[in-house]
Amino acid sequence: MSGFVYMMSDKPRGVIYTGVTSDLHGRIWEHRNVVQKGYTEKYRAKNLVWFETHPNIVLAIQREKSLKRYLREWKINLIEEINPTWMDLFERIDEIENTYRPRENTRQWNDYN
Numbered sequence: 001m002s003g004f005v006y007m008m009s010d011k012p013r014g015v016i017y018t019g020v021t022s023d024l025h026g027r028i029w030e031h032r033n034v035v036q037k038g039y040t041e042k043y044r045a046k047n048l049v050w051f052e053t054h055p056n057i058v059l060a061i062q063r064e065k066s067l068k069r070y071l072r073e074w075k076i077n078l079i080e081e082i083n084p085t086w087m088d089l090f091e092r093i094d095e096i097e098n099t100y101r102p103r104e105n106t107r108q109w110n111d112y113n
Helices: 024-032 057-069 072-084 092-093 108-111
Strands: 001-009 016-021 046-054
Touching: 001 024, 001 057, 001 072, 016 024, 016 057, 016 072, 024 092, 046 057, 046 072, 046 092
Parallel strands: none
Antiparallel strands: 001 016, 001 046
C-alpha cells in the first residue's frame, strides 16, 4: 500500500499544513469537509497544493517528519517546483506523478527501486 505526504494551504504562500496518509483522496476530502477539527479547519487550509507518493506508509511518515523540520521558505520552493501558481490539485491527484526519490547514497534508496 502506498503512502502520501501532502501539503495544504489557504492561498498562495499562505499557511502550510503538512500531513501523511495512505488514502490521499479520502484524507483531503476529510480536510475539505471538516470531518475533524484541527489546523486545516482553523486556518481554512483546504487547498491541496503539493503531494508526494511513497512505496509504503512507513517511508511516507519518515519523509513527513523530515519536511516538518524544514524552514517555511524551503517548503514554499518545494511546492512551487510542481505547482507554481498554488492551484488546488485535488481534482488532478490522479494526473500528477510526484514520486519521491531519495539520494542514491541513502539507506532508503533500495525501497524505491
